[in-house]
Amino acid sequence: MANKPILKEVLRDRGVSRRGFMRYCATLTSLMALPAAMAPKVAQALEGAPRPSVIWLSFQECTGCTESITRSSAPSLEDLIFNAISLDYHHTLQAASGHAAEAAREAAMKAQDGKYLLIVDGSIPLGNPGYSTIAGISNEDMLRDAAKGAAAIIAVGSCAAYGGLPMADPNPTGAVSVSQIITDKPVVNIPGCPPIAAVMTGVLAHFLTFQGLPDLDELGRPVVFYGDTIHDRCYRRPFYNQGLFAKGFDDEGARKGWCLYELGCKGPVTRNACATIKWNGGVSFPIQSGHGCIGCSQPDFWDAGSLYTAVASPTADITPVAGMAAAAGVGAGVAVAALNAQSKKKTASESTPVTVQELGDKQ
Amino acid sequence: MTAVSVERGVEALRQQVDASVASYMSSCIHCGLCAQACLFYTETGDPKYTPQRKLEPLYRVWKNDFTLLGRLASMAGLGCKITDEFLDEWEELIYDSCTLCGRCTMACPVGIDITAVVRKTREGMVASGHVPEGLIGAATRAVEGGGPMGDLLPALKAVIRRSEAATGIPVEVDKEGAEYMVILSAQETVGFPEIVEAYSKIFKQAGVTWTISTKAFEGTNVGIQIGSRDIARTLVQRVVDAAEELKVKAVIAPECGHAYTALRWEGPNLIGRTYEFDVVHITELVDQLIKEGRIKFKGKHKSKITYHDPCQTNRRGGMLNPPRAILAEISENLVEMEDAGLWNWCCGGGGGVGANERADELKTKVFMRKKRQLDGVKPDELVTSCANCRNIIEEALDHYEIDLPVLGLTEMVAEYMETDEIEEPAADKAVKGEDQ
């Protein structure tokens, strides 16, 4: 594995023309929000880039992230980019299993020490390591071990990035995110449940092209893809601006494609590229299909109130609080009223009429 | 407690707090619009005269003693303090710079009856000994001598004699069973005695029986002006006793704002019951007599006149229409001042300010507002129906050296009323001639 073919050779072997490659670089450049004039540089970098070794670890996850990255029909950006890397370990995708698989991982880690790319999906159970092990190795141990020699770590999916569903209240496994364990290395988070394939490959392309990581925000997300909210980029935004909202999933507003805010769309508080890159090769995204964004790429999204409650609407039932507060108000009010009545009565009974003789006779 | 004190003042204020006060105090957002309604602010430009500031003493009592937060704050020693110094400072605001005219009450966007609050606050000022000297003197004379100017019985008797001589109509005093009992304002007895002649003529013509009680002929109630319900009650009680003793159908409140307020609106509440007689203002009665066709007019006043609405009978008293209904009968050239009617400006001397010598300079200064109103219409004569307004305006016109006669409405009615020639004695004309 030491002498991996470079991308240029891979492309030629696959019958991709130069035009196809240029086209790929142009779309990639646009996707990564680089200046259009950078396209030739991207092409140049990709041509000569050695295929880096990639180790993909899957912990407490549902394989949705892997499904997402593989479920794109060829030939596509995703397909192309996967030919640009050497996926040395991915226990769902690799042919090898058992000891052979683990041996491949260890071999790759040793051979590419300090150079391989570590991709993680799924959260890590710290409550009881027994909840998730691979070949008898706890997720935490495997992650720490693999992270040591990694050139970069990419946490793919909301579970790896933020703990995701396993961490949802009451977090029975004590799940944590990758960055909660790995604190001495930059971790790129690509949240989403699952993340958009093009976003994953876009980050890989960036790594390949520039031999480094893209600009990250304070939550470790590539700004290029997570800089705007779904709402910012939503094609239904004009309806929001006009105050036209669907009130139900089958009402007139829904049929007319009005804003889904009132149906609980989390677009305004969700940062992702769904509204621009879309899903299934740009076919659609949830809002276009008539369902509000559920905010799956946000930390703790599962605990952020009902999926069908507007983002600013109360999440708590106020009835008991309101009842208690009103009752307390009545209690306090009646008490104060009683005190007031008493003091007025007392004052009235104690007061003596003012006489003219007293007027100028100030004490 | 035998002497007035801050504690006694606070107690008196406490008794003034009711749901309306609590609602008012909860509503003020310090918008300051009331300042523009108050001639003490508009004529001096000094923001301290803003009516809102006059809420402060009662506000503090309410806050400290009638709200949960205030009670807690007081317990923690953080309550708003009410001290002698504080009340000293507010004395000027409550007495010298408020005529209880009620314009601020009309202007407040959230509906605070500031005037009522000032009236209530005076109760506390009285009980704490923060009353202007002039009012103390007037109150003492009223309680001990029968009227704010002392015992006016001799003066009244002289006025009656003069009237009888002038009109030839006898005035029956202390006559039990008369329909109406007339009370007078001290200012009328002393300054405008012709009013008795007017009453005589009008009632004679209209066939109304009336009397004057020698026990209670004083209508002015200094207790209301000074703001002491105890003193006010004593004075109202005199009138009530006399009227009920004489078994009159109604007492006629004179052309005097506070006399009307005292007897008509505050009196029953002061003595804690409704009277056995009605209270009717002379202007209302005249208006009624005209409507019933019992008095008619023989001509109209030709020169240009304007009418000054007294605050207490008009805005605060409820007589919005009668004065102008009467004027329509007797005048052919009535011009209205700016803001006339419901929004009329005060003469500057109501609410006890006129009796408070300390406020003389301020009172004269704020008359500028009335002066501007008058300058706007330039009347030949000014008509009003309040002896106090009349007195204040005459004094101020003198001060500003303006030559403008001030007439009483009832006297004008008598002058233009059609009388049965046969019954009019020749002596009347002779006496009138002498007067002129």
Add this chain to the structure above:
Amino acid sequence: MIGDYPGAWDGMGEPEQSVLIEIHRAVSALLEDDSESVIDVSTLPLGVADLARLEDALGQGEVEATIEAGGKSTVRETGVSGVWIVEHFSESGSVLAKTIEVCEAPTILRAHREDIEIGRDELGRRLA
């Protein structure tokens, strides 16, 4: 960033005007020293209507080409010779990238040495 959406803020001035100025400069530069320029349309603050007005202003040129290279791409020359609109489509037909290129011919249109070599070799094998 509301600029990409139908109907939003339409008619608020003429934002395409500044893009036309930029294109004018780019064309001048091409004439002066052969320097080529590329503008990524998705980065322009233009709404759909603005874009339509921009394309109207540029007009229709003489060349229209469709390229099938790992997906469909189109190249259209505008009424201003040397100004090209290049679009790359996904298999579902949505636009992956759209650029305005100011050059003699867009790179994607040209035959590349690598491909020419492959073609020559292929042709050579057939002739052999």
Add this chain to the structure above:
Amino acid sequence: MTEPGMDLLMWARGTGFQIAIGVFLFGLVLRLIEIFALRRKADVAPPKGDAVSGGLRTIFTRFVPAPGFAALLPAQIIGGVIFHFGLLFIVFFFVPHIAVIKDTFGVSWPGISSAVINALTVLTVAILVVLLVVRLKHPVRRYLSDFQDYFIWALTVVPLVSGYMAFNAVGPYTIVLAIHVLSAELLIALIPFTRLTHAFTWVSSRYYNGAFAGRKGTMS
């Protein structure tokens, strides 16, 4: 790890909202009982007019400024009127606000165009700024103003500005929305404990004022 502001927003939507509504209801009920339990002595003077109709009349007539006042203090009077109606429309007719009310109380009504609300917000905030300037400059208002007057001004302006920012995507949405919700909650919670109580007692104060006048046969 949490999106900045998300914890705050979640707290505001849950516990914060409960606290705000709780404090508000407690305070409002307390204050209303405190006020009205003081009652009024029955007036035994025979009435000349009707107190109830006078009271009801004044509740409505006070929407119209006193004659001549608008010309005298245009910024304050016209500004004040527009501000109050602006606030009313923004609070109760912005569709997302109606959604909150619907989710909380189960009642809803049609909203008005968000673009109109957006413009109204700019206008309302501008008027608030003008009113602040008036408060700082006008001798009477400055003289009357204390800390609380400025405090409730800020209390009112923050939800308006943050709401505008949230709607127009100025600044980080989640944080801005969290600030918007929290500041609105603070405003709601403090209504019964500040001069903002006038939002309720204006009705009773005007009624009392008008009723006293109505009983005397005059108008107020």
